[in-house]
Amino acid sequence: MAYSDKVVDHFNNPRNMGSFKKDEEGIGTGMVGAPECGDVMKLQIKVQNDTIVDAKFKTFGCGSAIASSSLATEWLKGKTIEEAQQIKNTDIVQELNLPPVKIHCSVLAEDAIKAALADYQKKVGDKTEAAT
Amino acid sequence: MKLPIFLDNHSTTPMDPHVLDAMLPYFVEKFGNAASRNHAFGWEAEEAVDQARKQIAKLINADSKEIVFTSGATESDNLAVKGVLEMYKEKGTHIITSSTEHRAVLDTAKSLEAKGLATVTYLPVDKYGMVNPDDVRSAITDKTILISVMLANNEIGTINPVQEIGKIAKAKGILFHCDATQGVGKIPVDVQAMGIDLMSFTAHKMYGPKGVGALYVRKKNPRVRLVAQIDGGGHERGMRSGTLPVPLIVGFGKACELCEQNMAAESARLTAMRNRLQAAIMEGLEESYLNGHPTNRLPGNLNISFAYVEGESLLMGMKDIALSSGSACTSATLEPSYVLRALGVGVELAHSSIRFGLGRFNTDEEIDYTIKKVIEIVTKLREMSPLYEMAKEGVDLKSVQWAAH
Ligand SMILES: Cc1ncc(COP(=O)(O)O)c(C=O)c1O
Ligand code: FES
Numbered sequence: 084m085a086y087s088d089k090v091v092d093h094f095n096n097p098r099n100m101g102s103f104k105k106d107e108e109g110i111g112t113g114m115v116g117a118p119e120c121g122d123v124m125k126l127q128i129k130v131q132n133d134t135i136v137d138a139k140f141k142t143f144g145c146g147s148a149i150a151s152s153s154l155a156t157e158w159l160k161g162k163t164i165e166e167a168q169q170i171k172n173t174d175i176v177q178e179l180n181l182p183p184v185k186i187h188c189s190v191l192a193e194d195a196i197k198a199a200l201a202d203y204q205k206k207v208g209d210k211t212e213a214a215t
Numbered sequence: 216m217k218l219p220i221f222l223d224n225h226s227t228t229p230m231d232p233h234v235l236d237a238m239l240p241y242f243v244e245k246f247g248n249a250a251s252r253n254h255a256f257g258w259e260a261e262e263a264v265d266q267a268r269k270q271i272a273k274l275i276n277a278d279s280k281e282i283v284f285t286s287g288a289t290e291s292d293n294l295a296v297k298g299v300l301e302m303y304k305e306k307g308t309h310i311i312t313s314s315t316e317h318r319a320v321l322d323t324a325k326s327l328e329a330k331g332l333a334t335v336t337y338l339p340v341d342k343y344g345m346v347n348p349d350d351v352r353s354a355i356t357d358k359t360i361l362i363s364v365m366l367a368n369n370e371i372g373t374i375n376p377v378q379e380i381g382k383i384a385k386a387k388g389i390l391f392h393c394d395a396t397q398g399v400g401k402i403p404v405d406v407q408a409m410g411i412d413l414m415s416f417t418a419h420k421m422y423g424p425k426g427v428g429a430l431y432v433r434k435k436n437p438r439v440r441l442v443a444q445i446d447g448g449g450h451e452r453g454m455r456s457g458t459l460p461v462p463l464i465v466g467f468g469k470a471c472e473l474c475e476q477n478m479a480a481e482s483a484r485l486t487a488m489r490n491r492l493q494a495a496i497m498e499g500l501e502e503s504y505l506n507g508h509p510t511n512r513l514p515g516n517l518n519i520s521f522a523y524v525e526g527e528s529l530l531m532g533m534k535d536i537a538l539s540s541g542s543a544c545t546s547a548t549l550e551p552s553y554v555l556r557a558l559g560v561g562v563e564l565a566h567s568s569i570r571f572g573l574g575r576f577n578t579d580e581e582i583d584y585t586i587k588k589v590i591e592i593v594t595k596l597r598e599m600s601p602l603y604e605m606a607k608e609g610v611d612l613k614s615v616q617w618a619a620h
Contacts, residue, residue, distance in 0.1 A: 086531065091531075094528070094531060094532070097599060100598070100599055102604060114601065114618075115618055116617070116618070117617030117618065118562075118563040118566075118602060118612060118617065119562040119563060119617070121525055121542055121551065121562075121566040122525065123600075123601055123602055123617070124601070125601035125604075141599055141600060141601040141604060142599060142600070142601065143523060143524065143525055143599075143600040143601055143602045143603075144525050144528065145525055145527040145528050145531070145542075146527060146528050146531040148525075148528075149528060149599065194618075
């Protein structure tokens with residue numbers, strides 16, 4: 084299978100690869116997939132005043148999965164929580180020109196975004212609860 | 216050194232230039248139909264085919280009349296299994312095969328099963344991928360008419376105890392078919408000593424042309440009969456009709472002759488090269504696991520799983536080296552290699568496997584380059600892997616509740 088130039092670029096030069104400490108202030112972590120399925124994606128966001136100021140990923144998976152998560156971190160940076168919720172896997176498919184067999188890699192990236200946002204909101208929620 | 220490097224010699228092999236030289240006169244100049252009995256064009260073609268048949272038969276210690284030409288090993292496997300079943304179905308319809316066969320055998324068996332024409336036993340293999348002859352013996356019933364076990368596996372290179380299986384088959388009067396596609400030309404094959412009654416092989420895995428293969432069909436002790444699966448002019452003793460592709464057959468013959476002449480030296484050279492590749496990779500990278508038998512395997516085969524990284528991304532990172540992976544992400548099915556699964560390799564490690572296939576034209580320089588690249592890319596992808604990170608933090612990956620999809 085031939086990969087699109089964009090997939091190759093993200094694969095060779097992954098953006099924002101790495102990790103934040105999970106318990107750091109303002110960090111939301113999403114981990115989706117399973118090793119048996121051949122793909123696990125970890126996506127983290129760093130939020131300040133409702134805006135995502137930084138994002139990082141680590142991915143075990145094919146080139147398209149790595150590219151999807153790398154792209155997702157690029158897109159997340161600068162977005163509000165609200166805006167980040169709107170990112171759809173189909174946007175990723177379009178941007179990276181993914182063939183039908185690789186659509187699930189983009190679905191995984193969307194799931195990872197959702198999971199990271201949910202984790203952040205849960206943390207914030209827990210904290211407000213604790214405060215009151 | 217030229218890039219890309221071809222290290223996928225189990226999928227096919229480049230043709231040896233000497234093979235091409237032998238073939239060339241048979242396209243334009245000597246174009247006759249080997250079945251034309253009435254003129255010099257036909258005689259010339261027939262003579263060339265006879266010569267090739269001898270070269271091929273000699274390599275496997277058969278008689279040249281026992282070679283039936285086909286389009287390749289897939290057709291040979293189909294003809295052997297279906298042809299035997301159709302011929303001997305009054306005696307019984309039970310077939311014994313193994314779970315790591317090539318799909319040309321497995322899917323043939325499954326299709327016969329689905330049509331209700333046969334019952335099939337798929338024998339398990341041990342952790343090295345070997346069939347246990349005792350399992351063959353105990354699977355035999357009074358309805359068994361065929362045992363089909365491969366010589367060497369195309370993914371892990373493991374060599375089966377074919378000679379012992381041949382003995383068991385003979386003692387019970389059951390026909391023994393062997394898919395020897397990966398072994399012929401690479402390791403010694405002797406249909407007499409091994410007790411093989413039918414054997415599939417193909418030219419393009421032994422530096423010959425694509426599109427021609429053979430089925431060895433024993434003529435005495437016992438005389439094996441088959442129902443043809445392609446009807447027509449009655450070529451090849453009535454077992455496979457169709458005008459013979461003379462240039463391909465000439466190339467096949469030459470390829471067999473070259474393999475026979477060079478086998479000892481080539482196998483020693485490839486074994487040394489493969490061992491060097493293996494040692495350097497496994498010393499350079501922790502948690503890399505050999506798949507298949509440590510010693511009893513094809514000279515040019517090396518199959519390794521690299522924990523925490525996925526096979527397709529490895530291939531993508533080594534674009535200038537042609538390799539193959541047992542990962543599901545490279546196949547349409549989403550199931551990783553059934554061969555590795557049959558050895559008991561975990562799904563995770565099956566996703567992380569890479570097959571290196573060394574051949575006649577690989578050089579030491581190419582191996583050096585490959586060693587460097589593999590270590591580089593596995594290290595890079597592990598840095599990128601959340602699983603590697605967790606493992607380093609001491610998390611037991613088996614204990615994690617994964618959100619499987
Ligand atoms: C063990 C085995 N059997 C059969 C085949 C099919 O051979 P062919 O390509 O000649 O049909 C192959 C090649 O992939 C093989 O490795
Ligand atoms: S992660 Fe398996 S196809 Fe993308």
